[in-house]
Amino acid sequence: MKRRLAFTLSCVALAVLAGCGDRQREQVVEALPPTPDLSDARPALVRQISTAEEAVHKAKQPLEGYALLTKTYHANGFLSETIQGYAFLQEAEPDNPHWPHLLAFIIAGYGDLEAALPLWDRVVELAPDYLPARIRRADALLKLNRLEEAEAAYRAVLEHDAENPYASVGLARLAIADDDYPQARKLLLDAASNSHNRIGVDLLVTVFEHLGEDDKARYLRRQAKAGGTFTDIPDPWLNQLMDLCVDPYQLVSAGGFAAFSGDNERGIELMQRALRFEPDNALAHFQLGDMYRDTGQTDKALAEYRRARELKPEFADPWLREIELLRSSENSTAAADDLLFKALDAAPQSPALYQQLGQYHTRRGNLEAASSAYRDAIAIRPNEPEAYIQLANIFLRQGRIDAAQQTLEQALEAEPGNPFALSTLAMIAISRQDRAEADRYLQAVHQQPRTPANLVEKLHANYRNTFGQEP
Template identity: 25%
Template sequence: MSIPGPQNEIETLFSIGLSQHQAGNLQAAEECYRRVIAVNPLHPDALHFLGLLHYQCGQQDHALKLMDMSLSLSPDVPAYHSNRGNVLKQLNRLEEAAAAYRAAIRLQPGNAMAFSNLGNTLSALGQHDAALAAYETAVEISPGHADAHINRSLLLLDLGRLAEAEDAIVTALRLQPDNAVAHTNHALILMARKRPQEAVEACDTALRLRPDLAEAHSNRGNALFDLNRPDQALTAYEDALRLQPGFADAHRNRARVLKAQGRTADALAAYDALLEVSPEDVQTHCNRGAALAELGRPDEALTAFATALSLQPDCAEAYSNRGFTLMDLGRVPEAVRAYRAATALRPEMAEARFNLSMALLLLGDFKAGWAEYDWRWTSRGWSGGAPRHQDLPAWTGDAAQGRTLLAWAEQGLGDTLQFARYVPVLTAQGWQVVLEVQPALLPLLSALNGPDVQVIATDTARPAADVQCPLLSLPGRLGTVEASIPAPLSLPVPPPADRTSPRPEAGDPPVRRIGIVWQGNPRHHNDRNRSVPLSRFLPLARLPGVSLVSLQKGFGAEQLQDIPDDIRIEDTGADYETGGFTETASLLRGLDLVITVDTAMAHLAGTLGVPVWVLLPAMPDWRWLTDRDDSPWYPSMRLLRQPAPGDWDSVFLRLGQSLTAAGG
């Protein structure tokens, strides 16, 4: 192509370049623009549109230089300022971008596109009111400006103004019913409005219009997950990632679903894939660390949390997760410091404060621990359900003054047995007490009934009361420290049934009947660490003078069918299986010793004063404290702890040695 000489031929060449540009023939357009500039280096339009071409090719710095040159030659062209704003926004120079759009608006007050782009920039700057005003001006100037309605709807969604957001996106869809992006954004709003089925339908519409729209696949996955269709959700995320492998939200949400399914190793791989795309995503480093901790890789988990904190030193969640992992490692004082860092950054972070309470209680710092323990009710890690009896005022520790207090069971059977000891303390202070307990404990704890106490089951009508307090909040309200822990309840128990024990041979030591419990409820959050197989106890059955008695009910009792023929473990039978806690208490009275993992049986034996040895994991529940083999809660109890996580071998070796030393 030869270079025209006269001015009109230069303009013709520029027009050809512009036509090629509009047709998407960027290489031909660039050649035309450059030929124009070769003849006239100060041709503002050629400079500007060559800059626009570079912008479209992702060469933002070069684009900005060319646009600045064109503006120096023709400062009064609104489009020059508006396009320059687009480049600056792409470079994340948002304040400068907003100034460029405002310059375009000053030159052309009716420029709806400039107002819409200004709204986008102000929204990114967090100037929400100003952004909304810009969008509203854009749609006043041009009611058919669909992009302005769409962007306004997204900002309203972010602000939680959901009804207005939906009105805006519906307006956009009326203007452009075939706009797949608008349908996809509509799905986001429908999700926020708790209408996931409609969100799926909106995504399906978007995908009929544009099957390659990754955002629609991803949003569809979110809606399907909310509809409890996780496998279909995963398929939707995988479709999104096939179309756009670097789609961070799809990676993130896929990991969320995998984690919710308990597929922690797969979730970890998804977090790793997300970090390939977004290596500085702080939340992903936190989530990855939590997954590593759950997979038993605590040192790697701590490294992940450290990375998160290096990227965001004020990340409360990273400190909280670090505390949880340190607890698993038995580094409790360090965990306390991590939890305190988290709560200093976010005082309302319930999970960190609840976990802090348990760490403090484990260390024996009862005063500080009880003060934080009420945060359990709003913690994500709390599995005890919602508080009950909230129609009554909460008791805060004030004097009785002739009133009635409802003390109610909130956690497991063992917790109720442990903390029912506070009923006599309350009556001694002048309270009338209504004690609400699980039905299974009602026959046993009905012994507390009297002039000042009424014991009821949770499934019965509630007598009148003035205030209420959950059982495990009583120690805090009463200011309990280790030295002031009340004695266990004194409960009348029927005498044990006459049971025949094996007759010892002449010269053998007397037979000691030892009750054993090896399995807790598998639904307990820590059961995998606290329970053991029955096979662990079998060597004890061969010790001289030892007769083992199964106290196992329900879960785990089936293991009795698999013991070797030469091992005898007394099975208490169907009557014990169906009997309540009173029958169990009677049976315990006839035993010489109870050996149990951390279950309600430990509390029942301790309450009755029966000698009981409790086998504890390396990181026990807070009530067992640390570094001691006795319990301030139960004088008849001995604690045998794992020296390291998972080391039951050492525990049972010590157990066998202790039984042998005691004479079998």
Template identity: 40%
Template sequence: MKSKPVIRLLIVVGGLGLAAGGWWWYQASQQQAQVAAWLPAVPALADASDELSARITAADERALSLTNAVAGLAELSRLYHANGYYDSALASYDALARIQPTEARWPHRHASILAGYGQAEPAIVLWQRTIELAPAYVPARLRLADLLLKSNQPQAAADAYRATLDVDRDNAWAILGLARIDYEAERWADARRHLERVVALTNYALGYDLIVSLYERLGLEDRAAAIRGRAEASGAFRDPPDPWLDELMADCYDPFRLALEAGTKARSGDPTTAIAWLERAIAVAPADLSAHFQLANLLVQQRDTSRALALYRRCTQLDPAFADGWAQLSGLQAQLGNDVEAERTLAAGLEAVPDSPGLHLMRARKLRAADRVGAAIAEYRTSIRLRPNEPRAYIELAVALIDQNRSDEAIALIREALVYDPANPTALGIMAFKSIESGDRTAAEEWLAKVEAQPRIEPAQADRIRAAFARQFGAR
């Protein structure tokens, strides 16, 4: 028989267990009731894939359960946000912020949607709340500062950028933000100091366009020309990395969005993430030609040629009329030394897409390399006929004709090329050299001036043209 102390202990332990279980049940039922009260209705899913529809339905059911209500709502928020159901995502984030008021992800993601809708004021409030909850999360600070600047609050934006630098002293995006504010205020010395630091930190990945404009304003034409000559302008501001938004891509079923975001990641120097997102795009849409082709191109850049070959080959199977698939497959085979296979692929491509100007241009190059000039000229002309606004075929045909001492025909082709690309460096160089050779000083001076004004021309090439001019005509 058990002693009375043991029985009392068992009764106490059992009572505590019942109390704990009762407390857990009470807490869970309270959360379940909260989620049920704020749970957004499932939107129309007519355009959603079967897998996405199934996941949303399952998450919605979990959000109404006793044991997984909050987890179900959190999953719904990700699925809605990642797949463009923004109104439902906003309602989900609002509910999550009420239930988990100390989780910074909810106001951050909420704000990102509102900012995209142009609702700056509530987005600013939400990012301020995010920073209170997660002061070390730099992307929220940058997004707040950028939105303040966009909202014509330069002083508040400058304060936010400086606060970011207090957390991350070498953050190039924050420094660039200060540079933009200084530039607009015509504080040229401060703008220059900030921009020179940005380009030093990023090797001109950020700040390229603005520092060229600044140097031109300051009369530093040589510096501006040197920068223009080293690379082409990006033409776009690159967003900083944002892991809390990047996490959403694991729940994205839109191959177009996955490919678009992958392209941004690749340009920002994160090929690993870009590859993962493109692989997901293919997984959710196995017949998506664009994702296959984009991934193949990226893998070539990463020197993963075996996978790239397989993907290019898959492109030709998914759409035999997609000429670029044949062209890239043949080109990569040739690059790897598989000339016979490359020729076979090119022939198959021309059979599948006989009106492809790009494939005819590729064929012309191969024929010219094989010293079959007559056949190459015919292929160049076919490429021009099929796509008359593409300058490359004109220029390459002109070079082939010059080699055949048919300069008059070549010059006519170069003039046509310049109609479609007036700043083409190869065409400008040819016209300058030919004007010098012909002894036409006036024309040579005009073409040389165009060469010198074109930053895409290599400095060594421009020097050779100037030297030829000096030999023919003397000092300028």
């Protein structure tokens, strides 16, 4: 493949376009790649390609049509045609940093990092403030084991953006290569803190394990699995291609990434575009509902959740989101309760729905029914702590302290270090005046930064009142 790439690049490396009019158009037309087989393509894509080709032949600015055609190919996965197009555009517009950047991204994707690096060097020269290019260049240097150059490149990013999490992760990888795990830990914690725990978490799990911090590693692994992680770099020049994409899968993925990066407006645009091409995509409706919810558009969110569950009734998440939104409205509690029972009929394997059922029975004082619901949730997914904690709270309300303690210990088996299980066990030990146990659990609570400060203060106050001194 590398030989083919090199051949393609050399074949289309034309002289810089000069002049205008018919001669310029002839040069652009001559550089057009053959139209690929579109027999299985969506009609929208066929129209886009046809429109761009026509612009090359007839529009006043044929190069604009050529650029549109090339980006359309890129957005829809026709990479051979894309490579030919970007190489020509780079020669035709040598001061435009977009073309070497987009071309380098594709070439790096084929594994030819040595060929991609000079292109990113050119981008940095033309657009020194465009950090995605700097980060991708640094990552390429790291993969090529050019470690000193990679470190300098990552530090150059931090000079532009001192809290850039991707540069911190890159430096953490270099620290690991030097077997400096404490430094890697610090850098990765910075990356996580500067990205709302989204960037560097997977690598931080490995570092915690290496340093013997197994409880933290298990917690982070579980959080990453539950919430998902995005590892790619926000790259506006690349992401703009999605305006030309007709593949719903790619559009849903890009929309989710935009929302993850904090741009819900862009996420909504891309999710709506995906639904234009695939109106019955339940996941797209669900994610669009989340974006509407996060931007305060409750009615639109509810409509999307309803559509998602209509399309895929066994998909529990839209039911849960709709129930939560209805329950947050003062006048919709009864509607939320009715919807819960419909949801359980449609998605009976959802532990979260059984936890909702447990809360429903608890509000009505039916603690035995609530206990049964939480046990059902545990039976479906025994490796998650929430249902154990809720069941333990029922036992505490019933005065069944031993049962509560045993259940909370099961919660800690599911998630070692869970702050709410630890805090409740500490409270039980204090209430029993078991100072040794209280000290043991409080020490574990203090090692958990996730424990709310007001809860820690409450535990300290109870400890002082019971034992007459500070823990």
